[in-house]
Amino acid sequence: MLGGMIDHRWTWRSPALARAIGALEAELELAWARLLAELDVAPGSSEETALGWLVADSPDEHDWRVVDAALDRLTCPFCAATLTRGPATCHRCALYHGMRFAARETDRPNVPPGNEHAIRVSFAVARNRARYTPRARVGYELLLPGLVAGELPTTAQAQAAKALINKLTPEECDQIATLAEVEALARTR
Ligand SMILES: [Zn+2]
Structure with missing residues (x-):
């Protein structure tokens, strides 16, 4: 297929x-x-x-x-x-x-409103990486698996994650695989 x-x-x-x-x-x-x-x-x-x-x-x-x-x-x-x-x-x-x-964009049943919008944007960013900065990419890409599972971070959660990501270099942004890695790196700054 x-x-x-x-x-x-x-x-x-x-x-x-x-x-x-x-x-x-x-x-x-x-x-x-x-x-x-x-x-x-x-x-x-x-x-x-x-x-x-x-x-x-x-x-x-x-x-x-x-x-x-x-x-x-x-x-x-x-x-x-x-x-x-x-x-x-x-x-x-x-x-x-x-x-x-x-x-x-139509939200699936039993997900927070806006989940579908977040999925479609994160998916588009992940598949069109060259159009976005490493910092933008990592934010969306770390989010996507949770979004597909039906989650949606609150504004406060999104801002906290962004603040941590901003402490990373662009190279680190492209290398990390999980939010836990972002937290560990950000703690050293
Ligand atoms: Zn073209």
């Missing part, structure tokens, strides 16, 4: 993050397969590509999983990378990366 997609699990900072990303990517694939079935569009057809652009251009009409699945299937006409994954200098990739955040 994930054939053809880039397998970048080995680069994730922790097994927990790899599992969370893998689970969400499987949900993307499922959401896309459902849309194709609903519209009677064959996978791999030119109609699928046309549908992908339609979805990418109207993100507010679809769940974010469908939008991200569409982006994964499109090629940027300017830089030839997978759409949104091109270099920071590609304005078309930057445009579609920004547009994706207009997609619909």
Whole structure:
């Protein structure tokens, strides 16, 4: 089912993050397969590509999983990378990366309101690392496994974690795998 997609699990900072990303990517694939079935569009057809652009251009009409699945299937006409994954200098990739955040986010049952928004942002940051600073990345990436499990940190918790992360160098931010490691390093400063 994930054939053809880039397998970048080995680069994730922790097994927990790899599992969370893998689970969400499987949900993307499922959401896309459902849309194709609903519209009677064959996978791999030119109609699928046309549908992908339609979805990418109207993100507010679809769940974010469908939008991200569409982006994964499109090629940027300017830089030839997978759409949104091109270099920071590609304005078309930057445009579609920004547009994706207009997609619909519906909280799952029995999670704090805003959990789904936090998941979709953390997932987008983790999969578009080059667009974000090491400090921004580590904050979102450490959060993602807990978010998928249905948690949502309070504002105070998020601010406390951010204060600790700000004591780390950018290199350390990319190397640490858990919040416990952040706390241990921050204590030495
Ligand atoms: Zn591009």
